Amino acid sequence: MKETTKAAELSERLFYHKKSVYEHKDDAHIAAAYDYAKGYAAFLDAAKTEREAVTAGIRLATAQGFVPYTMGEKVVAGGKYYYNNRGKSLYLFTVGTESMENGIRISAAHIDSPRLDLKQCPLYEEAGMSFFKTHYYGGIRKYQWVATPLSLHGVIVKKDGSVIEVNVGEDDNDPIFYINDLLPHLGAESSRKPLGEAIPGEKLNILVGSRPFDNSGDKDSIKLNTMVLLNEKYGITEDDFLSAELSIVPALKARDVGFDRSLIGAYGHDDRVCAYPALSAIFDCADSKHTLMCVLADKEETGSEGNTGMKCDLFLDLIDELAKATKADPAVVRANSKCLSADVSAAYDPNFSDVFEKRNTPLLSAGVVLTKFTGSRGKSGTNDASAEYIGWLRRIMEEDGVVWQAGELGKVDCGGGGTVAKFLAEHNIETVDLGVPVISMHAPCEVISKVDLYEAYRAFCAFCRA
Ligand code: MN
Ligand code: MN
Numbered sequence: 001m002k003e004t005t006k007a008a009e010l011s012e013r014l015f016y017h018k019k020s021v022y023e024h025k026d027d028a029h030i031a032a033a034y035d036y037a038k039g040y041a042a043f044l045d046a047a048k049t050e051r052e053a054v055t056a057g058i059r060l061a062t063a064q065g066f067v068p069y070t071m072g073e074k075v076v077a078g079g080k081y082y083y084n085n086r087g088k089s090l091y092l093f094t095v096g097t098e099s100m101e102n103g104i105r106i107s108a109a110h111i112d113s114p115r116l117d118l119k120q121c122p123l124y125e126e127a128g129m130s131f132f133k134t135h136y137y138g139g140i141r142k143y144q145w146v147a148t149p150l151s152l153h154g155v156i157v158k159k160d161g162s163v164i165e166v167n168v169g170e171d172d173n174d175p176i177f178y179i180n181d182l183l184p185h186l187g188a189e190s191s192r193k194p195l196g197e198a199i200p201g202e203k204l205n206i207l208v209g210s211r212p213f214d215n216s217g218d219k220d221s222i223k224l225n226t227m228v229l230l231n232e233k234y235g236i237t238e239d240d241f242l243s244a245e246l247s248i249v250p251a252l253k254a255r256d257v258g259f260d261r262s263l264i265g266a267y268g269h270d271d272r273v274c275a276y277p278a279l280s281a282i283f284d285c286a287d288s289k290h291t292l293m294c295v296l297a298d299k300e301e302t303g304s305e306g307n308t309g310m311k312c313d314l315f316l317d318l319i320d321e322l323a324k325a326t327k328a329d330p331a332v333v334r335a336n337s338k339c340l341s342a343d344v345s346a347a348y349d350p351n352f353s354d355v356f357e358k359r360n361t362p363l364l365s366a367g368v369v370l371t372k373f374t375g376s377r378g379k380s381g382t383n384d385a386s387a388e389y390i391g392w393l394r395r396i397m398e399e400d401g402v403v404w405q406a407g408e409l410g411k412v413d414c415g416g417g418g419t420v421a422k423f424l425a426e427h428n429i430e431t432v433d434l435g436v437p438v439i440s441m442h443a444p445c446e447v448i449s450k451v452d453l454y455e456a457y458r459a460f461c462a463f464c465r466a
Pocket of ligand 2: 270301
């Protein structure tokens with residue numbers, strides 16, 4: 001009997017115990033987490049594309065006293081600034097009281113999500129219906145996008161430079177859009193196909209109309225009627241699609257999931273579930289002695305390329321400008337900077353247990369996830385964070401009582417993924433991935449736990465202040 005007690009005492013002391021946030025925290029903490037989730041849900045509904053996320057981010061930042069920053073401008077300790085990169089990525093920073101050569105604390109999340117983009121010549125008519133052609137953006141499982149309500153978001157830029165904003169399908173009085181699917185009665189052959197082949201990309205055509213312009217029976221009369229309506233509403237002609245960025249996303253608002261309302265189902269948790277807590281942490285920690293930076297990047301889902309992606313030199317330019325403005329050496333600033341690459345990880349899902357390795361996969365509601373490495377196969381394409389940096393993070397998170405867990409994506413040979421981490425680390429910045437576990441990542445409706453969201457916020461705060 002005595003030996004059992006000794007063994008229990010030793011295993012309590014010597015083993016690593018992953019516990020849920022609900023086991024670690026009291027009711028007041030859980031209530032605070034659920035309350036915090038309300039602000040996040042509102043952000044989700046306002047920010048379904050990177051452009052909308054930048055607009056929503058600037059609105060929140062302005063309310064917190066952040067002001068626009070122009071390159072070359074002087075900055076002052078205590079100052080709160082944002083840099084709007086082409087309306088698609090956003091850099092926020094607060095200038096600390098200590099020398100910038102002690103390093104900047106950087107949180108970098110992305111605000112683009114998988115979706116369907118309209119092609120540049122999208123509109124056509126066939127068999128009594130008008131459609132938009134699409135080209136999918138990021139990694140989607142195409143079968144998930146058919147036979148579900150969709151909305152249209154984006155901009156149309158006319159030749160005179162004027163920008164028309166489009167948002168149709170979110171208001172309850174708006175029409176929605178749709179992708180036709182095959183009826184099961186005729187689906188025998190398609191049902192035998194592998195999931196990835198049943199719905200090819202060129203079948204992801206958006207149903208946008210069925211009423212002809214008049215009763216003449218003329219060819220393309222439905223397409224004409226669609227174009228007439230678009231012309232009346234937006235003043236555009238068909239060639240204006242050539243300079244448009246229009247995206248199809250799920251017409252779904254963020255909703256509580258479950259009888260206990262412990263989860264949130266929404267489009268685009270990846271990666272707004274990290275962008276929002278990173279944002280609110282820089283707001284709430286703006287008085288930190290450290291200089292803080294929050295990056296909300298575009299194009300992560302397509303490889304971080306382009307001038308709004310994390311690979312763009314703008315990140316280095318801003319650090320150079322900040323260093324110059326405070327008479328610091330930018331190389332020293334970067335060498336001493338620390339970064340949380342804030343991105344989601346896949347939560348262990350008992351319905352698909354065959355692709356997960358349970359001991360090393362994040363569990364839902366077990367707190368924010370530190371991911372030492374991402375990548376695929378033999379850690380290809382990963383930033384493998386140093387043990388020293390993770391050791392420091394363990395300490396600061398534990399000092400603040402942040403509930404966190406270690407995790408990686410899934411079974412070693414099952415696939416893989418990447419984040420922006422390696423693009424920050426290659427600038428000589430200590431970087432590790434930290435984020436929220438997600439169920440059904442990249443699906444039109446993904447699910448996260450409210451307590452994980454809140455621990456992510458608390459982790460970013462610990463990082464900004466430590
Ligand atoms: Mn992501
Ligand atoms: Mn993703």
